[in-house]
Amino acid sequence: MASVYKINDDFYDDSFFLIALHSTLEDYAVAYRLNHVLKSNLKRAKTDFELTKNSSFPFYEWQDELNDRYWVLVANQSTKKELVANTNDLFQNESTYSTPRLIPELKEVDYFLKIEDDESIDCEEIIKLLLGMPRIMAAYEVDADKLKSKNNLIF
Numbered sequence: 001m002a003s004v005y006k007i008n009d010d011f012y013d014d015s016f017f018l019i020a021l022h023s024t025l026e027d028y029a030v031a032y033r034l035n036h037v038l039k040s041n042l043k044r045a046k047t048d049f050e051l052t053k054n055s056s057f058p059f060y061e062w063q064d065e066l067n068d069r070y071w072v073l074v075a076n077q078s079t080k081k082e083l084v085a086n087t088n089d090l091f092q093n094e095s096t097y098s099t100p101r102l103i104p105e106l107k108e109v110d111y112f113l114k115i116e117d118d119e120s121i122d123c124e125e126i127i128k129l130l131l132g133m134p135r136i137m138a139a140y141e142v143d144a145d146k147l148k149s150k151n152n153l154i155f
Contacts, residue, residue, distance in 0.1 A: 017123050018153070021111040021130065022138040027075050030111055031060040033136075034073060037129050040064070042073055049074060051152060055100035056080045070116040076102045076109045103149050106142065114153060 023030055031042045042060040049057045059074035078100040101107050113130075115121060123141050130139035144150050 016114055016116040016144065016153075017121060018142045018144045019113040019115070019123070019127060019130065020106060020109040020138075020140055020142050021113060021136060022108070023110050023136050025135050027058050027060070027073070027111070030136075031073055033133050034113070034130075037133055038126065040071060042071060048079065049102075051078075051100070051102065054078075054080055055102075057102050068117075068119075069121070072112075072114040072116075074102060074112050074114065076106065076112060078102075102152050103147060105148055109142075112142075112153070 021030065025033070028044070031044070034040055035042055040062050041064075042062045044058065044060050049059050051057065055078040057075050057078055059072055061073075062071040063069075064071060080100070103109065103112070113126075115123075115126075127139050127141065130136055144153065147153075
């Protein structure tokens with residue numbers, strides 16, 4: 001008989017800030033511009049974050065050892081498409097695909113910037129810098145405690 005392990009909410013340290021980004025840029029261009037504006041060093045992870053076998057999310061990470069922070073830029077849209085079965089439809093012989101989202105309740109968001117920090121960080125200042133970047137239409141803080149799919153942000 002197989003063992004089942006569950007993550008206890010007390011075990012997971014949720015002291016992080018989550019910033020939603022709206023942009024038409026590709027993920028590598030957003031990371032490049034964030035590195036320039038925030039003086040960060042985000043680099044593409046060796047493997048994408050796979051939530052399920054049909055969803056893969058590219059992400060960039062940086063361990064800021066000077067300030068003891070961990071930064072993650074992750075796309076909200078999967079690079080893999082999911083085949084959806086059509087039944088009793090006008091186009092039932094056609095393939096239909098859906099794009100899985102990391103945080104489905106915020107499907108309009110393109111990227112999330114997650115900053116893990118034990119101290120208080122000036123999130124307002126970071127958002128102000130992000131809004132000054134070209135081709136970033138919107139940037140705002142998201143209350144992660146109100147998200148249903150908060151556990152998807154565990155990397």
